[in-house]
Amino acid sequence: MTKTLHHRACHLCEAICGLTLETTQGEDASLAITSIKGDPLDTFSRGHICPKAVALQDIQNDPDRLHQPMLRVGSEWQPIPWEDAFVLVAERLAAIQTRHGQNAVAVYQGNPSVHNYGLMTHSNYFLGQLKTRNRFSATSVDQLPHHLTSHLMYGHGLLLPIPDIDHTDFMLILGGNPLASNGSIMTVPDVEKRLKAIQARGGKVVVVDPRRSETAAMADQHLFVRPGGDAALLFGLLNTLFAENLTRDS
Ligand code: SF4
Numbered sequence: 001m002t003k004t005l006h007h008r009a010c011h012l013c014e015a016i017c018g019l020t021l022e023t024t025q026g027e028d029a030s031l032a033i034t035s036i037k038g039d040p041l042d043t044f045s046r047g048h049i050c051p052k053a054v055a056l057q058d059i060q061n062d063p064d065r066l067h068q069p070m071l072r073v074g075s076e077w078q079p080i081p082w083e084d085a086f087v088l089v090a091e092r093l094a095a096i097q098t099r100h101g102q103n104a105v106a107v108y109q110g111n112p113s114v115h116n117y118g119l120m121t122h123s124n125y126f127l128g129q130l131k132t133r134n135r136f137s138a139t140s141v142d143q144l145p146h147h148l149t150s151h152l153m154y155g156h157g158l159l160l161p162i163p164d165i166d167h168t169d170f171m172l173i174l175g176g177n178p179l180a181s182n183g184s185i186m187t188v189p190d191v192e193k194r195l196k197a198i199q200a201r202g203g204k205v206v207v208v209d210p211r212r213s214e215t216a217a218m219a220d221q222h223l224f225v226r227p228g229g230d231a232a233l234l235f236g237l238l239n240t241l242f243a244e245n246l247t248r249d250s
Helices: 056-061 082-100 111-115 117-130 138-142 144-154 191-200 214-218 230-243
Strands: 002-009 018-025 031-038 070-073 076-079 107-109 135-137 170-174 204-208 221-223
Touching: 031 056, 070 082, 107 117, 111 117, 111 138, 135 138, 138 144, 170 191, 170 230, 191 204, 191 214, 204 214
Parallel strands: 107 135, 170 204, 204 221
Antiparallel strands: 002 018, 018 031, 070 076
């Protein structure tokens, strides 16, 4: 049996933790994943791993995993070649859009699709050709305002400011729950340890949220806001900054 170590990144969520996978090749040339661990040498995640990544081998080895396209014929599913599937999908999509308009086709992309090189680099070509306005994703649910403000302020939707969580002494979190999301857009594996490190060096974590979230529960201060009152809160903050001369030019 031959054991090999592979260093990879977990693609399941925003945190992109570094993983060390061990595979074992049997004498019959079969390959099995025999261990999945957090990679302590990954400078970002520093060995952190969560149960989802440990279970990656269950996805890999799931007997129900699809390895080729399936076509439903009556109540049965039949495997078909990729070429046939491409032709079928192209014909059906074109027919639906010809009959009902471009927007009759909707797309939903799950979160891992932005952690996959193939989808990230090529899906836009396909989606652009579809010319539908009905595109939904984790982005359209929770982060398009980030992209819009970055576009308006810095000229590109992906010029995203990242909080320096490892060096800040005051972390103000507005409506975020990084303990659940691992920091949407800010990418913070093992965020609980990083937030506790702020507190350990004498800093403060303040959460503004109408809900007592997991992050709020560990914050130094949790400020409830009435749902829908976010804009008033932000205007109040801006007003105080200018009224008390707390702004600076650069
Ligand atoms: S937090 Fe878990 S799911 Fe997310 S990247 Fe890390 S190991 Fe993967």
